[in-house]
Amino acid sequence: MLDADFFHRWLAAAAAAVDREADRLTELDSPIGDADHGSNLRRGFTAVVATPEKEAPDTPGAVLTLAGRQLISTVGGASGPLYGTLLRRTGKALGEAPEVSEAEFAEALRAGVDAVAALGGAALGDKTMLDSLVPGVDALPTSYAAAREAARRGALATIPLQARKGRASYLGERSVGHQDPGATSSALLFEALAEAAGEAPGE
Amino acid sequence: MRMLINVAESVVADALRGMAAAHPELAVDVENRVIVRRDAPVAGKVALVSGGGSGHEPLHGGFVGPGMLSAACPGEVYTSPVPDQMVRAAAAVDSGAGVLFVIKNYTGDVLNFDMAAELAEDEGVQVAKVLVNDDVAVSDSLYTAGRRGTGATLFVEKLAGAAAEEGMPLERVEAVARRVNDNARSFGVALSACSTPAKGSPTFDLPAGELELGIGIHGEPGRERRPMMTSGEIADFAVHAVLEDLDPRSPVLVLVNGMGATPLLELYGFNAEVHRVLRERGVAVARTLVGNYVTSLDMAGASVSLCQIDEELLRLWDAPVHTAALRWGR
Numbered sequence: 001m002l003d004a005d006f007f008h009r010w011l012a013a014a015a016a017a018v019d020r021e022a023d024r025l026t027e028l029d030s031p032i033g034d035a036d037h038g039s040n041l042r043r044g045f046t047a048v049v050a051t052p053e054k055e056a057p058d059t060p061g062a063v064l065t066l067a068g069r070q071l072i073s074t075v076g077g078a079s080g081p082l083y084g085t086l087l088r089r090t091g092k093a094l095g096e097a098p099e100v101s102e103a104e105f106a107e108a109l110r111a112g113v114d115a116v117a118a119l120g121g122a123a124l125g126d127k128t129m130l131d132s133l134v135p136g137v138d139a140l141p142t143s144y145a146a147a148r149e150a151a152r153r154g155a156l157a158t159i160p161l162q163a164r165k166g167r168a169s170y171l172g173e174r175s176v177g178h179q180d181p182g183a184t185s186s187a188l189l190f191e192a193l194a195e196a197a198g199e200a201p202g203e
Numbered sequence: 204m205r206m207l208i209n210v211a212e213s214v215v216a217d218a219l220r221g222m223a224a225a226h227p228e229l230a231v232d233v234e235n236r237v238i239v240r241r242d243a244p245v246a247g248k249v250a251l252v253s254g255g256g257s258g259h260e261p262l263h264g265g266f267v268g269p270g271m272l273s274a275a276c277p278g279e280v281y282t283s284p285v286p287d288q289m290v291r292a293a294a295a296v297d298s299g300a301g302v303l304f305v306i307k308n309y310t311g312d313v314l315n316f317d318m319a320a321e322l323a324e325d326e327g328v329q330v331a332k333v334l335v336n337d338d339v340a341v342s343d344s345l346y347t348a349g350r351r352g353t354g355a356t357l358f359v360e361k362l363a364g365a366a367a368e369e370g371m372p373l374e375r376v377e378a379v380a381r382r383v384n385d386n387a388r389s390f391g392v393a394l395s396a397c398s399t400p401a402k403g404s405p406t407f408d409l410p411a412g413e414l415e416l417g418i419g420i421h422g423e424p425g426r427e428r429r430p431m432m433t434s435g436e437i438a439d440f441a442v443h444a445v446l447e448d449l450d451p452r453s454p455v456l457v458l459v460n461g462m463g464a465t466p467l468l469e470l471y472g473f474n475a476e477v478h479r480v481l482r483e484r485g486v487a488v489a490r491t492l493v494g495n496y497v498t499s500l501d502m503a504g505a506s507v508s509l510c511q512i513d514e515e516l517l518r519l520w521d522a523p524v525h526t527a528a529l530r531w532g533r
Contacts, residue, residue: 031407035401167309
């Protein structure tokens with residue numbers, strides 16, 4: 001069973017990963033976006049982990065719902081509402097239970113990913129964060145390590161795609177050949193999840 | 204990096220502090236990133252709120268004041284503001300007559316303003332929204348996020364702002380804003396990439412002797428790269444691109460807009476060529492504005508925006524405006 005501490009560990013690991021990879025995310029965002037993905041997400045996740053311990057929520061659902069609200073209030077751009085919605089809707093789907101099963105979490109995260117797709121109007125293959133979120137959540141029932149690998153492969157698979165949503169879509173064919181920064185940061189969430197679950201680091 | 208800044212993280216806050224120092228007629232909330240005309244809320248008047256990423260100055264903060272915006276929400280550089288800013292702005296300027304959100308068509312701006320509209324309505328503020336999508340460089344297909352909002356934002360903010368100042372109710376101000384957007388188109392070219400403070404170097408590589416056609420305003424490259432052209436050739440290309448999409452049957456407003464690093468000497472020369480092309484195409488010009496209004500940091504280049512007008516829109520254009528960047532008639 002997963003308790004609130006597990007989700008605090010996940011968010012802390014995600015914040016550390018975003019901080020570590022921020023420059024690379026911004027670098028990926030410069031040929032096809034506007035060169036700020038890393039710095040924006042870093043600002044948001046810094047706010048998420050800065051919640052004082054005494055105010056930290058104590059159910060899995062509340063931890064994620066609050067984190068989502070904080071991302072919406074601090075990130076800006078498209079990433080703020082999209083990542084905020086992902087966590088908020090996952091948290092809402094978890095309800096008020098003090099502990100949730102891994103299957104319940106996988107199902108809730110699926111609801112979060114569906115909400116992201118609905119908000120952005122994007123689908124798999126549009127060269128967006130969904131290209132790693134969808135394979136990641138598909139593999140989650142197998143293991144955290146499998147989800148991490150699936151999301152990572154999903155991010156790499158965006159390289160040959162032409163963007164059909166988001167700012168990169170304005171480049172048309174010129175978006176081909178670049179790895180999507182949103183899919184790359186989404187893969188970090190699964191990496192952090194595996195870390196929170198105590199999986200050995202991947203390659 | 205050669206930038207007149209302290210650190211990248213504080214560029215927006217530093218600029219807002221400077222804006223406050225220069226313009227006592229504005230109430231600048233540096234911490235919450237909201238710029239409000241000091242006399243707001245104005246009784247009985249519809250309020251206009253806009254916002255978007257910083258880096259496009261004077262858009263939007265420079266257009267706050269009587270006759271134009273009631274408030275502006277600057278986001279981080281090239282990053283849309285967050286819903287909290289817009290909700291705060293709407294609450295500060297709403298007199299009870301309602302608020303019009305002027306939104307440039309970019310995914311981030313649209314998502315954050317949509318969330319803000321819902322939250323503001325929960326707080327009892329009547330909100331209408333208008334989406335600006337004037338950039339003809341992007342084909343409006345099912346498979347993209349639609350056309351970008353660029354230079355015509357100035358037309359929408361000025362003309363709808365004047366309508367609100369005249370005391371029109373929210374539905375009519377919104378209708379004016381939509382009519383302006385429907386009748387306005389833009390096309391931009393870049394002669395250099397721009398450098399964001401976060402990255403500190405050009406966002407894309409544009410070799411000397413080449414230019415990008417069909418750029419937006421976020422430092423992204425355009426749709427096509429070509430060998431350098433003369434000002435006259437660029438004017439031919441840009442104006443034709445706009446007129447392919449907009450066939451004006453009445454006089455137009457012309458905005459020849461600098462992207463930030465192109466001097467007025469070049470912009471005025473470019474404007475002469477734009478007027479030549481319009482004359483050749485039989486398009487009458489009612490008013491012209493030349494300068495840096497919707498910029499892209501330190502990018503060199505320019506955009507051309509045209510807006511077909513009628514008598515009412517011309518009256519609204521000539522109506523007094525008193526903002527940091529646009530000021531006439533009073």
